[in-house]
Amino acid sequence: MSASDEDHMAQALLLARRGLGTTWPNPSVGAIVVAPSGEVLGRGWTAPGGRPHAEAIALEHAGAASAGATLYVTLEPCAHAGGRGPACADAVAKARLARAVIALRDPDPRTDGGGVARLLEAGIEVREGVLAEEACAVSLGHFMRVSEGRPAVVLKLAVGSDGLVPKGNGAPVWITGPDARAHAHLLRARCDAIMVGRGTILADNPSLTCRLPGMACRSPVRVVLDRRLRTPPESQIFDDLMVPVWLVCAADEEHPNTDALQDRGAEIVAVPVDEHGLLALRDVLETLAHRGLTRVLVEGGPSVARALLDADLIDEAVIYRGPEPAGAEALKPFVTEGLDRLTGSGHFTQVQSRAFGQDRMTWFRRKARCSPVLSPT
Known part of the structure; x- marks a missing residue:
């Protein structure tokens, strides 16, 4: 039996806490890619200095197995490209995931719902608000x-x-x-x-x-x-x-x-x-x-x-x-x-x-x- 969305998000939050204090000016985010069987295919948290982002690291670890899997991420994937890579929402869409479970939307006006919109446009099922209060404590500074x-x-x-x-x-x-x-x-x-x-x-x-x-x-x-x-x-x-x-x-x-x-x-x-x-x-x-x-x-x-x-x-x-x-x-x-x-x-x-x-x-x-x-x- 596969673990619940809450259990996987709790793991993603543990990863996000690892980066606290090292990722500014970016928030510290945790991400996990999970196969339909419940197997964890990839993990990631924001790298020191803020890049690469957690989603990019987790997807890279999962590789082609990401297709049809579920991404658990503590903050909405960004919808704006940075100087060191594409927008995470585009990378997630390209990975052909089946689902994305997101704890919180990103209030940054460059994203603020834009990341979710891109995932939905790509045919990815999105669930929001899982362990939102716990994620807010991690992302409070952001x-x-x-x-x-x-x-x-x-x-x-x-x-x-x-x-x-x-x-x-x-x-x-x-x-x-x-x-x-x-x-x-x-x-x-x-x-x-x-x-x-x-x-x-x-x-x-x-x-x-x-x-x-x-x-x-x-x-x-x-x-x-x-x-x-x-x-x-x-x-x-x-x-x-x-x-x-x-x-x-x-x-x-x-x-x-x-x-x-x-x-x-x-x-x-x-x-x-x-x-x-x-x-x-x-x-x-x-x-x-x-x-x-x-x-x-x-x-x-x-x-x-x-x-x-x-x-x-x-x-x-x-x-x-x-x-x-x-x-x-x-x-x-x-x-x-x-x-x-x-x-x-x-x-x-x-x-x-x-x-x-x-x-x-x-x-x-x-x-x-x-x-x-x-x-x-």
Whole structure:
């Protein structure tokens, strides 16, 4: 007995997750070609840098056996040709598939239903909306970049049993154990960039790289919010020249440290300030999206977390809670407010909870972010 459409789409989603953090500016997509017997003929996920696409890889693996088979793909095949290959919808049509099962339509105006139309014109039966909600979670960054012009924002917090954030003193202070910290590094690997404020650089002097064994190459772009460009050039963040550092500063201001920071490998990104003279966070995120980023992990301090929450710019929050209190000098996660500011707001829903030894991870997602694309058609 062949597996159900949902089972095969779940496999395609696992493949799509493999590419997260490596495919920007394109979304990470997973695809599987399945014969009528249920045999998997080909698998693929978006290659690093965004090309080739998942469908092209899966179809190449399947070869001539694709005729009469079913394609399972987590996002509608693109209807626009890129610089390194034809439109995926045309490649799928040429393969003479019998069916195509698609989790979500692509909101990119260059496709947005055009890929489905081409498949139907080629006589391919199309089923849409299979595991759409799960696919939306994988493609959230792409949807946010297309619909709101900014990347998806994932806030990461590590707190003690008292719900407070430990205060750094020139080096990182761990409140959770090694397993929880390893999971946090996996988050880094699955995001295009990690963003902090200058205060985090001063307090913790972090490297902000992915330090899982064999995954250093998956380290995301390091983004530092530094309005006046006062990040010390000797900071550890500049020691790894293979991972980009983008310093986001205020436009139309003099920055005497520019040359010294550029000598250390930093790229300077200027953005407008708001009415309070602070970096305009929506403009920051729109600038990052314009540069191709789709998912940004925020590990900044309470000030950055509160500013993003106040501006309604947090899409997901991952909270790690250790078994011991953070201490008398600990900080509230949102400057003057505790975790309830987010978890009790009614705007987020808990989607996952997991133990790592004595530590507990809870994952929250902003409600209704992808609601227009969740209804099967």
